[in-house]
Amino acid sequence: MTVPTLYEWAGGSAALERLTERFYQLVVADDVIGPLFANMDPGHPRHVAMWLAEVFGGPDRYTTERGGYPNMLAHHLGKGITEAQRRRWVNLLVDAADEVGLPDDPEFRAAFMGYIEWGTRLALANSQPGATPPPDAPVPHWGWGVAPPYQP
Template identity: 60%
Template sequence: MTTETVEYIRYRIPEDRSAEFLAAYTRAAGRLAEAPQCVDYELARCEEDFEHYVLRITWTSTQDHMEGFRDSELFPEFLAEIQPYVGHIEEMRHYKPTTVRGRGASVPSLYAWAGGAEAFSRLTTAFYDRVLKDELLAPLFADLAPDHAEHVALWLAEVFGGPPAYSVTQGGHGHMVAKHFAKNITEPQRRRWVNLIQDAADEAGLPTDAEFRSAFLAYIEWGTRLALYFSGPEAKPPAEQPVPRWGWGVMPPYRG
């Protein structure tokens, strides 16, 4: 479970000091960029009232911010840049993200771009037809359930931004991970899996534009490498977590 926290600092800066304020934060941001406790940051300016600014900093945890960054060699340099504006702070607090989050429809999801549920159904049908004929992978799927391809289609659809059907009907991330325990997948088998699903994507008519295929392959690489790990003898079940959601050029945060 993530411990990330979001710090919001709200400033009211007189307009005649805005240029120096932005210059100071441009310099101070260099220290944030160097801090291992900092995930990302953004300074925004109000469109309706130019005197109002909001700085958003995502920290690996509140403790990492308060005891890690603030006790580090970077903090004095950071503070020196922003010290003249501390008196202009109207709010400085840490917030925890809630489960109320999502994306709007201004950019289509990978799920929609691919063609929706039917596209992922075609994909897994074509893929498992190839798998069962492949001498390297067929042994892993000797006891393949009749509805396995359908369930994987639901999984991929949810991962790429579709409805949460896999979570609702199959049990979510933990259920998928558990299916790989003690399978002892090898790297050659993982690599063959990656190659065959790309061939199946071609056969199923999934989009071939570079943006979609790079995002598609990024997840396939990420997912199969997790499967390889969880199939091994030293794997430990992960903490309960939601199904990962993939987007255009993005991936779940690095956990280490």
């Protein structure tokens, strides 16, 4: 028996696109995080869905079509994200996941939230003035409870 990827368990690209569409509807209406997305590209929700798909074991479209990690990193550099904004991003994503019916079993949600916490904390750090994150890293691949090794 083959263990499904998080991408497969979530429902594939269609489910992740529903997630990000709803999520960014919530984001632009939010007074804490909305200002960060005031000039958001209309394709941004789809691009984030592509990123999440690749992270969770789906097709590598974000890398092949959008430039992979360096492109994602470029969108965060110099933004000065606050902890309150990071936390709101996480909370709104969880709300959107519930609203669009992403699986709510404890195993999936633990793995999903593990990545969301890890990724948003990196985005927060990478967005600060003077941050010098690695400019060229691979897209992370997240699985059932397995985090990438810590590298200071």
